[in-house]
Amino acid sequence: MGVGPGPGYVTEAAAKALADADCVFYEDYTGPLHLESIRRYAKTEPIRLTRRDLEDESGRAILQCLEKGGRAVLATAGDPMLATAHAAVVAAARRRGHRVEVVPGVSIICAAMSAGCLSVYKLGGVATVTYPRGGVYSRRPYELAEQNIKRGMHTLLLLDVKEDGSFMPPRDAAAVLLALERLEGRGVFKPETPVVLVHRLGWGGGAKYTNLAQIAASDYEGPAVIIIPGVLGPVEEECLQTLR
Numbered sequence: 476m477g478v479g480p481g482p483g484y485v486t487e488a489a490a491k492a493l494a495d496a497d498c499v500f501y502e503d504y505t506g507p508l509h510l511e512s513i514r515r516y517a518k519t520e521p522i523r524l525t526r527r528d529l530e531d532e533s534g535r536a537i538l539q540c541l542e543k544g545g546r547a548v549l550a551t552a553g554d555p556m557l558a559t560a561h562a563a564v565v566a567a568a569r570r571r572g573h574r575v576e577v578v579p580g581v582s583i584i585c586a587a588m589s590a591g592c593l594s595v596y597k598l599g600g601v602a603t604v605t606y607p608r609g610g611v612y613s614r615r616p617y618e619l620a621e622q623n624i625k626r627g628m629h630t631l632l633l634l635d636v637k638e639d640g641s642f643m644p645p646r647d648a649a650a651v652l653l654a655l656e657r658l659e660g661r662g663v664f665k666p667e668t669p670v671v672l673v674h675r676l677g678w679g680g681g682a683k684y685t686n687l688a689q690i691a692a693s694d695y696e697g698p699a700v701i702i703i704p705g706v707l708g709p710v711e712e713e714c715l716q717t718l719r
């Protein structure tokens with residue numbers, strides 16, 4: 476079940492699922508989750524599951540609740556299935572014969588495209604900007620943006636989650652993209668590259684049409700997404716100018 480990008484986005488369907496559940500679980504490593512919104516509707520105290528509980532242990536606590544005949548809910552920020560690995564939990568429960576309903580939420584991906592004035596018809600592949608691991612950078616955002624730009628498509632970049640559960644600030648993401656440019660050198664991420672920054676949506680943040688150099692020098696907080704616009708239509712261009 477998704478509870479949207481921030482407070483106030485719990486749908487009636489999500490509220491009903493919470494009210495009907497015997498066990499309420501949540502995770503907050505794929506996006507910040509407003510726990511009070513969940514408590515408002517749930518009849519039991521929500522239990523936090525970590526990435527390890529869900530991805531390494533296959534959501535065992537959820538399956539145990541189901542196997543005792545209970546109804547279980549797993550609440551996530553945004554939409555529960557977009558840019559997450561939660562399909563594995565759904566599949567594990569269905570394989571054991573349980574009925575599973577996915578309750579969609581307002582995804583940060585949809586919300587960011589809306590707030591950023593960009594047409595989803597031109598959204599190309601999505602990637603995540605990650606911190607270098609063991610000194611090695613993932614080249615995926617660079618290669619994907621390069622392909623999307625060639626086709627005139629927009630590139631939506633999600634930002635890494637740190638080990639301590641905090642979200643990569645936009646300045647760190649801009650620094651990673653500029654470092655990738657130094658490694659690859661094909662002119663995909665230049666300091667003057669125009670970008671749409673969507674930060675802390677639903678939590679008092681907003682959207683800004685700016686460039687990579689300005690983001691690298693900014694103090695916006697995460698969570699955030701960075702969109703590299705492709706070829707802009709006149710309506711997109713006109714709307715983007717209002718985000719300067």
Ligand SMILES: C[S@@+](CC[C@H](N)C(=O)[O-])C[C@H]1O[C@@H](n2cnc3c(N)ncnc32)[C@H](O)[C@@H]1O
Nearest residue numbers: 505506553554557582583633634675676698699
């Ligand atoms: C792995 S994605 C999960 C997306 C989620 N399942 C959804 O559909 O909304 C998590 C990333 O989305 C971005 N994000 C999450 N919440 C956000 C928010 N409220 N405002 C801006 N970006 C956000 C951050 O880049 C974060 O690392």
